Amino acid sequence: MEYNFRETEKNWQKYWADKKTFRAENNSSKPKYYVLDMFPYPSGAGLHVGHPLGYIASDIYARYKRLKGFNVLHPMGYDSFGLPAEQYAIQTGQHPAITTDANIARYREQLDKIGFSFDWDREVRTSDPNYYRWTQWIFIQLFNSWYNSETNKTESIDKLIQKFSSKNTEHHINGNTKKWNELNEKEKADVLMDYRIAYLGEAYVNWCPALGTVLANDEVKDGVSERGGYPVERKLMKQWSMRITAYADRLLNDLEKIDWSDSIKEAQRNWIGKSEGASLEFKIQNSDDTIEVFTTRPDTVFGISFLTLAPEHELAEKITTSEKKQEVEAYIAKARNRSERERQAEVNTVSGVFTGTYAIHPFTGEEIPVWVGDYVLAGYGTGAVMAVPAHDERDFRFASFYHLPIKQVIIPTGEHDFSKTSWDEKEGTLINSSFLDGLNVKDAIKKCIAEIEKRNLGKGKINYRLRDAVFGRQRYWGEPIPVYYKNGIAHTLPENKLPLHLPAIDKFLPTEEGEPPLARSDKWFWNEETQSVDKTGFPIETTTMPGWAGSSWYYLRYMDAHNKKEFASADALNYWQNVDLYIGGSEHATGHLLYVRFWTKALKDLGYIQVEEPAKKLINQGMIQGVSEKIYWQGKTLNPKDTVSISYHIGGNRIYLKNNMTIVLPKNEACESIFISADAIDYLDSENLSLINVPINLTQNSELELNEYKNFRNDLTRPIFICKNSYWFEGAWYNFDGNQIQVPSKFLTKPEVEKMSKSKWNVVNPDEVIEKYGADCLRLYEMFLGPLEQSKPWNTNGIAGVSGFIRKLWKLYHSNDSFYVSDDAPTQAELKTLHKTIKKVQEDIEKFSFNTSVSSFMICVNELTDLKCNKRAILEPLAIILSPYAPHIAEELWKLCGHEPSIAHAEFPAYNESYLVEDAFEYPVSVNGKTRFKINLPLQISKDEIEQRVLAAEEMQKWTNGSAPKKVIVVPGRIVNVVI
RNA sequence: GCGCAUGUGGCGUAAUUGGUAGCCGCACCAGACUUAGGAUCUGGCGGGGAAACCCGUGGGGGUUCGAGUCCCUCCAUGCGCACCA
Secondary structure (H helix, E strand, O other): OOOOHHHHHHHHHHHHHHHOOOOOOOOOOOOEEEEEEOOOOOOOOOOOOOOHHHHHHHHHHHHHHHHOOOEEEOOOOEOOOOHHHHHHHHHHOOOHHHHHHHHHHHHHHHHHHHOOOOOHHHOOEOOOHHHHHHHHHHHHHHHOEEEEOOOOEEEEHHHHHHHHHHHOOEEEEOOEEEEHHHOOHHHHHHHHHOOEOEEEEEEEEEEEOOOOEEEOHHHEEOOEEOOOOOEOEEEEEEEEEEOHHHHHHHHHHHHHHOEOOHHHHHHHHHHHOEEEEEEEEEEEOOOOOEEEEEEOOHHHHHHOOEEEEOOOOHHHHHOOOOOOHHHHHHHHHHHHHOOHHHHHHOOOOOOEEEEEEEEEOOOOOOEEEEEEEOOOOOOOOOOEEEEOHHHOHHHHHHHHHHOOOOOOOEEOOOOOOOOOOOOOOOOOEEOOOHHHOOOEHHHHHHHHHHHHHHOOOEEEEEEEOOOOEEOOEOOOOOOEOOEEEEOOEEEEOOHHHOOOOOOOOOOOOOOOOOOOHHHHOOOOEEEOOOOEEEOOOEEEOOOEOOOHHHHOOHHHHHHHOOOOOOOOOHHHHHHHOOEEEEEEOHHHOOOHHHHHHHHHHHHHHOOOOOOOOOEEEEEEOOOEEEEEEEEEEEEEEEOOOOOOOOOOEEEOOEEEOHHHOEEEOOOOOOEEEEEEOOOOHHHOOHHHOEEEEEOHHHEEOOEEOHHHHHHHOOOOOOOEEEOOOEEEEOOEEEEOOOOEEOOOOOOEOEEEEEOOOHHHOOOOOHHHHHHHHOHHHHHHHHHHOOOOOOOEEEOHHHHHHHHHHHHHHHHHOEEOOEEOOEOOOOOHHHHHHHHHHHHHHHHHHHOOOHHHHHHHHHHHHHHHHHOOOOEHHHHHHHHHHHOOOOHHHHHHHHHHOOOOOOHHHOOOOOOOHHHHOOOEEEEEEEEOOEEEEEEEEEOOOOHHHHHHHHHHOHHHHHHHOOOOOOEEEEEOOOEEEEEO
16 A cells, blocks of 8 residues: 555644644643744745745654654744735735735645744734734833933833932033923933934935835844845935834843854844944134044054044034035035945045044144044044044045045064055064054053043943834834824824824825825824824824844744734743744844844833843754756757858758767757756857756756757747757657658756746646655755755655655555554664664754754664564554654554554653664774774673784784774774774 | 855765765666656766876965864955944
């Protein structure tokens, strides 16, 4: 009886769903284990085989942990707000909720077929009002909080208000200094806005005109939007933002506490970009204004030859002299109008302009020219730098270009030519630097900061590259921000009136005035009297939250997904704590994974949760690439009269190729499009050939199905396919003399590893694989491909090996086509095979080495087949250890063995070391490190005896030639090495 | 430019963590069976050589009785960040 995977898999999937086999309990005496996959965004394209890779790995781990006696939480849901659904809505007018639901249904269908052990009762969707109600609630908590840098904690804004009011603190309002108690309501609100974690602030943001919205830094790659690749500009805008910068130090330091991959940690460190240095104030000549700079090299302060301001710097225009005004303004305007991308492309082009103004060197009193240059970034530090061309590459370039002085203040540790480059190393001895002379760089930095502070010129300072995260999006399909504006002051909605539902609108486009889509709603006001959203009242915020809002806390909602009173109950939060194992792609390194850590810290400070970090361990699965199949093509239409190129031409009914080769066509007819097999490309000059992708399902082991390809390419008329020794033309095979032949040849394609994408015709869908080979086979093969964390190409060709393994496994439990296991006692050899496998598989799972355990299963089944093993005592434990990987067939075999389902409730068998003990070992014997022969020796004998028996061995004589060896190394149970 | 990975047969990979390089598969080759098939089974399969042997884990050097594994150096590929003061 052949294994019917289609029926069996469907049955068990239904069983698991019906019996809720994988439901996690919030109250359990078992230890908890939380396995989480990164949220998928349900795109219209559905899943390809790369997507489930991480899900399969986490599912194996979750199932393994259950067998090991853990109460496992393994949920799944959807990050269902997002740009693509909205772009689609703009094109078609269909509400994004409809497309999103359809996409989710398709995802679910695909996921279900793979046999995951998700607890679907806990499914969440970020676009569900029951979910985003709590996203809005968290926003309100963050709005009502500030970061107390003294306690290093997020605290209630009320505490800050109390502090201001009790101390009657001074505040700067529009250039005036006022006491807190003298401020009016609006002024107080403005002051507080500078402290709130969720705040409305003016800042340069990434504006993407094509998408009509602002983007966070991590959503911009190479100056264009990550989604869609549209140009991005810098724009000064008032925006809702999240004060993630307050958490920079904690986000950085706590990386040491979590078991995440080095590459992710490193990416986060770079993104946070901590640098230590000093801020220093420069007085401006004949002015009350001062310029504050940030530098990591205060030691080079005596090497300053000019200051440079970013074009956006608030003083840039103000301090410019009247003679220079026109020039500077023109420069600033030009710099401002360039897109991020243009600016990045011109990284090596120097440009700047002198303001005509001088600053005073705080130590020497020298006059220092102040320049404006776009190599200085407005968003970093103070937007102004002290330029030390001798010791900073960028300043050097600028100074060289504009012939500004270059003052050396450090003696380099090696040879260095200051006329060519700067010496940027933090090494050397200070010169020409007054009180710093003679010090090395490190000491000079310390001493100089001390001096700066002593003289009150500035102070030691730490700066971060990390920017606050822009939180508002000028888009429709996101969580509405629960804020309304009363007399210009932002107020949050009452918590008990959440959720603030997305309003219905006529079009998913900005208004004619350029307001976000939500402004299209005529019912988007907060009526304080009726406490409801209404046609009149105070205007409600019209931007929506970004995609990362919902995903910044979803791991918490899974703990208590249906709670109507809280985002999750204290009990549930306390029981599940945080994620034990998180698996997902590395593309979220600086986006989601930083934001979720930030929200976790904020919620912890506010006392809502117990944990400081969302996930203890994180694994990034590698990307699965596609294997494209390409064919060589010479696409020009060729008539019998054409003489096309030097390497070949068609004349009469012949095609002339390189090296005097001739192909005779069957009739005196035109052919169009010459295709040439990958093993025959040297028949043509390469410049005549181009590679085109062919659908991979029309190939088998890099051989193209010619008839099918021709049908697929109905645009082709009379193509000729040239193979090594024959050709295919109009459905028949011919030799090069033009005689029809019966034996077909292989037309080979050229495989190439590329990203999986529709346009490359190389997408493999899990559904197709499952239809043909089954879900267990897909799961095993995905794991078998290679280490989880490595990127690797998917090639369906290899799946036959895994498919054969499943058949072989099934046969072990069958005799004469019917199920049969014997109750006889197993042999030593059988026990050894089983226990060796249990040990290996357990060790492999625990170190997430899933590919090697699949190999072990294959070895195990091969050995048991050779042993003709049909013992229950062997085959039952085998089914259990295999069940995390291939759950369907394992359940079926478990049932056939006479057990009550489900195998998920079984216990992972313990391996018994005593079965693995050997009494003899075949020693490899090396002579001078090279293996020469093998000798079988008992393991009990002593090192001396091993040495004697090896030296006495017949094969040894050839090498020793009778003389005594210099040295003999014996590693018992491993190796013997004889040094001659 | 900086950072992080990764380099092993035709391909995906493995190697008890310093101890027999190539396990397990794919592909390929040969054979068996046969209602010719993209099924199953058996055997072979890093390169060179008739063989003895020699060469071989990106290149070069080193440590060691012994290196895919450790150290130095160079090269290549992939990813991330990038005028961050």
